[in-house]
Amino acid sequence: MYQILKASHSHFAWLVLFALILIVALAIKAFFSKKPWQSTQIKWALIGLILSHIQLLIGLVLYFTSPNGISNLSGETMKDSFARLLAVEHPFINILAIILITIGYSKAKKAVGTMGATKSIAVFYGIGLLLILSRIPWQVWIK
Ligand code: HEM
Numbered sequence: 001m002y003q004i005l006k007a008s009h010s011h012f013a014w015l016v017l018f019a020l021i022l023i024v025a026l027a028i029k030a031f032f033s034k035k036p037w038q039s040t041q042i043k044w045a046l047i048g049l050i051l052s053h054i055q056l057l058i059g060l061v062l063y064f065t066s067p068n069g070i071s072n073l074s075g076e077t078m079k080d081s082f083a084r085l086l087a088v089e090h091p092f093i094n095i096l097a098i099i100l101i102t103i104g105y106s107k108a109k110k111a112v113g114t115m116g117a118t119k120s121i122a123v124f125y126g127i128g129l130l131l132i133l134s135r136i137p138w139q140v141w142i143k
């Protein structure tokens with residue numbers, strides 16, 4: 001069970017990051033060329049939202065199954081930067097990032113067809129993506 005979840009979370013991460021990078025790049029480009037995002041573009045943002053939520057769900061189950069998740073919380077873990085990254089920083093910061101992405105989508109959906117929609121995606125998805133990238137356990141992911 002643990003191995004399957006870990007492998008799914010590890011592979012799915014590629015898809016999530018690829019989608020978010022593409023969406024953020026398109027939103028920033030549209031922002032500077034003053035193009036309001038219409039419902040077609042909001043659908044791309046919805047795909048990014050759904051992929052992030054699926055990764056959140058797998059991550060949460062993994063957190064309670066992995067020997068590096070909740071079961072590893074201790075004073076010793078806090079002193080070890082890599083153990084702390086897996087048990088504390090990665091889960092906490094990524095939940096925060098996905099909350100920001102969800103807020104961004106929700107705001108954009110309400111502002112469809114205006115520059116407000118473009119800006120919400122560029123800013124909220126952009127900050128969310130930076131937070132996610134700041135806490136990826138690269139050492140174990142890309143070997
Ligand atoms: C731990 C699991 C999950 C949590 C805590 C969660 C939480 C949320 C929250 C808080 C919202 C915003 C509701 C709103 O105010 O509009 C939302 C929306 C949404 N989530 Fe999730 N979600 C989870 C898993 C998933 C999964 C697995 C999927 C898809 C397979 C998914 C797809 C969506 C979609 C499509 C929306 C609505 C977007 C819209 O407003 O049109 N979520 N979720």
Ligand code: HEM
Pocket residue numbers: 006009010013016017052055056059060062063066067068069086090091092094095132136137140141
């Ligand atoms: C978009 C959000 C996320 C991305 C892109 C992501 C990506 C990753 C990656 C690449 C790894 C390393 C996998 C490997 O060893 O090959 C990992 C590990 C892990 N993730 Fe996430 N993650 C996300 C969200 C979350 C969330 C929200 C949680 C928990 C609430 C979580 C819990 C974990 C845990 C516990 C591990 C360590 C698994 C182990 O080594 O036993 N992740 N994640």
